[in-house]
Amino acid sequence: MKHKLKLVVLLATVMAVPVAFAQGPGASTYKAKCQMCHGPDGKATTPMAKMMKVPSFDASGVKKKTDAALIKAIEEGVGKMPAYKSQLNSKQINDLVTYIRVLEKK
Numbered sequence: 001m002k003h004k005l006k007l008v009v010l011l012a013t014v015m016a017v018p019v020a021f022a023q024g025p026g027a028s029t030y031k032a033k034c035q036m037c038h039g040p041d042g043k044a045t046t047p048m049a050k051m052m053k054v055p056s057f058d059a060s061g062v063k064k065k066t067d068a069a070l071i072k073a074i075e076e077g078v079g080k081m082p083a084y085k086s087q088l089n090s091k092q093i094n095d096l097v098t099y100i101r102v103l104e105k106k
Helices: 001-024 027-033 049-053 067-076 090-104
Strands: none
Touching: 027 090, 067 090
């Protein structure tokens, strides 16, 4: 019985890791500031994304951008995307870039 309980606890822990990472730094900021246009998965399939021709994060042009380029885009804005330098601190922006990299792989 103890072995079964240990197995259940181990499985629960292993299964929780991806969920915890997906909800980690950057996820809440992304949801509040970016999701409306870029979509919950970064695929840019929302009506707003289609209307504004927002690229998907898994598009090769976005994937090729350096972290510095993404940081600059978030800070200064790009096209119709507003600048967030006055609304987000550097840690939040770096966390967003990390989260965008996660979304690129999904």
